[in-house]
Amino acid sequence: QVLLVESGGGLVQAGGSLRLSCAASGGTFSTFSNYAMGWFRQAPGKGREFVASITWSGGAMFYADSVKGRCTISRDDAKSTAYLQMNSLKPEDTAIYYCAARHFSATMSADDYNYWGQGTQVTVSS
Numbered sequence: 001q002v003l004l005v006e007s008g009g010g011l012v013q014a015g016g017s018l019r020l021s022c023a024a025s026g027g028t029f030s031t032f033s034n035y036a037m038g039w040f041r042q043a044p045g046k047g048r049e050f051v052a053s054i055t056w057s058g059g060a061m062f063y064a065d066s067v068k069g070r071c072t073i074s075r076d077d078a079k080s081t082a083y084l085q086m087n088s089l090k091p092e093d094t095a096i097y098y099c100a101a102r103h104f105s106a107t108m109s110a111d112d113y114n115y116w117g118q119g120t121q122v123t124v125s126s
Helices: none
Strands: 003-007 010-013 018-025 035-042 049-054 061-063 071-076 081-086 095-103 120-125
Touching (some): 018 035, 018 095, 035 071, 049 071, 061 071, 081 095
Parallel strands (some): 010 120
Antiparallel strands (some): 003 018, 035 049, 035 095
16 A cells, blocks of 8 residues: 655744655555656645646656745655645645655646645645
């Protein structure tokens, strides 16, 4: 069974920063470097929204327009962990943040991802 575990969420004031982590383990996830990683978020009453993704090689990253310039996705294959650095946070960034994984190529669609974490809450106060 593949396991993705997010951490790093919390309460922060507008303008602050958070770094989310997603640790992968187990099952067919024996080779983390074969998987593209994505971050999605879901605010209350809204659907799941793409935030950022990174290819299996780490050679390309993709961002939603709403976070471009404020967020950076990265990965450390030696630690089987993906990260999302979020700066200049806004109240509208408040949501549950989920990491997801799929084989090789990164996409912006939640439907393309096979494995999901349980989510971590990010709350930005004004």
